[in-house]
Amino acid sequence: MGLITGILTLPIAPVRGVVWVAEKLNDAAERELHDPGVLRAQLALLNREFEDGDISLEEFEREEERLLDRLYATRVAPAPHDRRGHAHG
16 A cells, blocks of 8 residues: 555545454354354254253254254355365465
């Protein structure tokens, strides 16, 4: 970035910072949403809630299906922005 560009864009620097933070938070949320380890932990917690009687069978089945669908989707295609899914070359 040149001196003139830096001076002219200085007033919007805080906005760029907020946008950058929002993008990083979104990336982290996307990774967590598609992380098989997180999904398995959520399934274990769901099982425990059902076994303890905290949720009904209907709630358990609905949530289990949603989590299993997400887990299956992670095995079929890598998460967005997942660098492991790209070929290095």
